[in-house]
Amino acid sequence: MKDGLTYKDSGVDKEAGYESVLLMRQHVKKTFTKGVLSDIGGFGGLFQLDKELYDEPVLVAGTDGVGTKLMIAFMMDKHDTIGEDAVAMCVNDVICQGAKPMFFLDYIATGKLEPSKAADIVKGIANGCVKAKAALIGGETAEMPGLYGKGEYDVAGFCVGVVDKKKIITGERIEEGDVLIGLPSSGLHSNGFSLVRKIFFDILDWKIDRYLDELGCTLGEALLVPTRIYAETIVELVGKFDIKGMSHITGGGFYENIPRMIPEGLSADIITRHIDIPPILKIIQKEGNIDLDEMYSTFNMGIGIALAVAKDDFGMIMKCLANQGEKPVFLGEINKRDGELKICHQ
Numbered sequence: 508m509k510d511g512l513t514y515k516d517s518g519v520d521k522e523a524g525y526e527s528v529l530l531m532r533q534h535v536k537k538t539f540t541k542g543v544l545s546d547i548g549g550f551g552g553l554f555q556l557d558k559e560l561y562d563e564p565v566l567v568a569g570t571d572g573v574g575t576k577l578m579i580a581f582m583m584d585k586h587d588t589i590g591e592d593a594v595a596m597c598v599n600d601v602i603c604q605g606a607k608p609m610f611f612l613d614y615i616a617t618g619k620l621e622p623s624k625a626a627d628i629v630k631g632i633a634n635g636c637v638k639a640k641a642a643l644i645g646g647e648t649a650e651m652p653g654l655y656g657k658g659e660y661d662v663a664g665f666c667v668g669v670v671d672k673k674k675i676i677t678g679e680r681i682e683e684g685d686v687l688i689g690l691p692s693s694g695l696h697s698n699g700f701s702l703v704r705k706i707f708f709d710i711l712d713w714k715i716d717r718y719l720d721e722l723g724c725t726l727g728e729a730l731l732v733p734t735r736i737y738a739e740t741i742v743e744l745v746g747k748f749d750i751k752g753m754s755h756i757t758g759g760g761f762y763e764n765i766p767r768m769i770p771e772g773l774s775a776d777i778i779t780r781h782i783d784i785p786p787i788l789k790i791i792q793k794e795g796n797i798d799l800d801e802m803y804s805t806f807n808m809g810i811g812i813a814l815a816v817a818k819d820d821f822g823m824i825m826k827c828l829a830n831q832g833e834k835p836v837f838l839g840e841i842n843k844r845d846g847e848l849k850i851c852h853q
Contacts (some may be wrong), residue, residue: 594635
């Protein structure tokens with residue numbers, strides 16, 4: 508009697524899924540914090556709040572992916588850092604409300620599951636969770652033949668943090684005369700890669716392994732540098748100072764993200780001369796012949812997080828950040844004006 512069709516015949520390999528879970532386990536376990544109540548493999552992740560720490564705990568959630576930066580990972584065949592980007596994109600949003608990250612869940616989808624590649628992706632996710640001090644308590648790995656090309660996958664996730672209601676950062680207390688502080692980025696982070704790919708691979712026809720003296724590494728290595736995770740720095744800072752507003756500089760650059768924290772009737776005057784623009788961004792601007800304002804409306808330009816603080820607190824906060832190993836920069840000030848922020852490039 509002829510055997511009937513199996514799920515594997517359709518392109519879904521359940522055994523590969525089981526192997527992937529086993530390979531992931533070592534990475535996931537290292538992220539567990541004392542709030543984790545569940546183990547790997549359950550239908551839902553369990554996490555217990557420490558009720559002694561919060562009078563009125565409020566949960567803050569954020570979700571994101573890494574966009575077409577994934578295509579650089581495909582070109583490099585390097586998959587152990589892209590998961591860190593997924594964590595960073597979510598965590599850096601959550602901390603902008605003053606929340607402490609608690610846990611993260613991931614979603615990986617692919618056409619054909621390769622256990623070792625999936626484990627590499629989760630390794631990056633776990634590394635990001637360790638940096639954020641957030642537990643990786645669950646996720647989903649989906650095999651969907653026909654939807655993704657050979658070797659392709661997508662990775663996304665979401666983070667949940669907690670903050671006391673009275674300490675939520677909304678930006679509503681920002682006022683005229685407050686100043687802005689910027690925290691340096693690690694490079695491109697995870698935005699603008701559609702434009703980056705068009706410049707380097709369509710227009711210039713550069714190869715991913717092209718070595719650039721300005722970078723001290725190959726193009727691909729520079730493009731894959733993981734997004735910085737600011738959780739440890741920010742959690743410590745908000746515990747000591749009154750941070751009035753915070754912006755994660757992602758898609759839309761300065762022009763879109765800084766105004767998101769500023770109340771109506773106010774705007775910001777940005778001074779860029781203190782910013783140390785990463786070499787990869789300088790190359791993008793030069794080789795793409797991109798206007799400076801377009802750069803600041805697309806990329807982070809070397810600043811991953813912007814903080815709004817009272818002028819009287821500026822000196823103490825800058826000193827605290829320097830003591831944490833940060834290299835904070837003065838970004839400008841808040842002024843009473845309707846309309847988009849102004850950027851001075853002198």
